[in-house]
Amino acid sequence: MDKSKLIEMTARRQAERAAGGQLGTDEVGRVLDTLFGTVEHAGTIAEVLKAQxxxxxxxxxxxxxxxxxxxxxxxxxxxxxxxxxxx
Structure with missing residues (x-):
């Protein structure tokens, strides 16, 4: 599964479970980029690991x-x- 399919599936699953507002694929994509990073920017997980x-x-x-x-x-x-x- 590539990143775009992971984002789509996550947004769909979140919408199925949402009691309030839904997250769109753009928001889910930004969350994943923030956690795991991109080529240009390290993600939160990488920063924590770098700090041992x-x-x-x-x-x-x-x-x-x-x-x-x-x-x-x-x-x-x-x-x-x-x-x-x-x-």
Whole structure:
């Protein structure tokens, strides 16, 4: 899945669950760019990792630095969800 499809799917899912206002694809795209960054600007996650901190996203998982590179450690909920989908 490329970035544009991820943005579209996220906006659609958010609209399905929204109790109030909806986010459009432009807003979702800006949020993803802010979190993950673009070629021109580092994202929030990259800035935190550069400061040698860990970004923990609940039971989804965490981003951390290992041997000078970014690494992702899946959390329990993600691991169990994927296990249930393939098992």
């Amino acid at each position: 901190e860990t970004v923990t996203l609940g039971s989804f998982g965490s981003f951390h630095v290992a041997d000078g590179t970014a690494a992702f450690r899946p959390g329990k909920a993600l691991t169990e969800y994927l296990r249930d989908q393939t098992g």
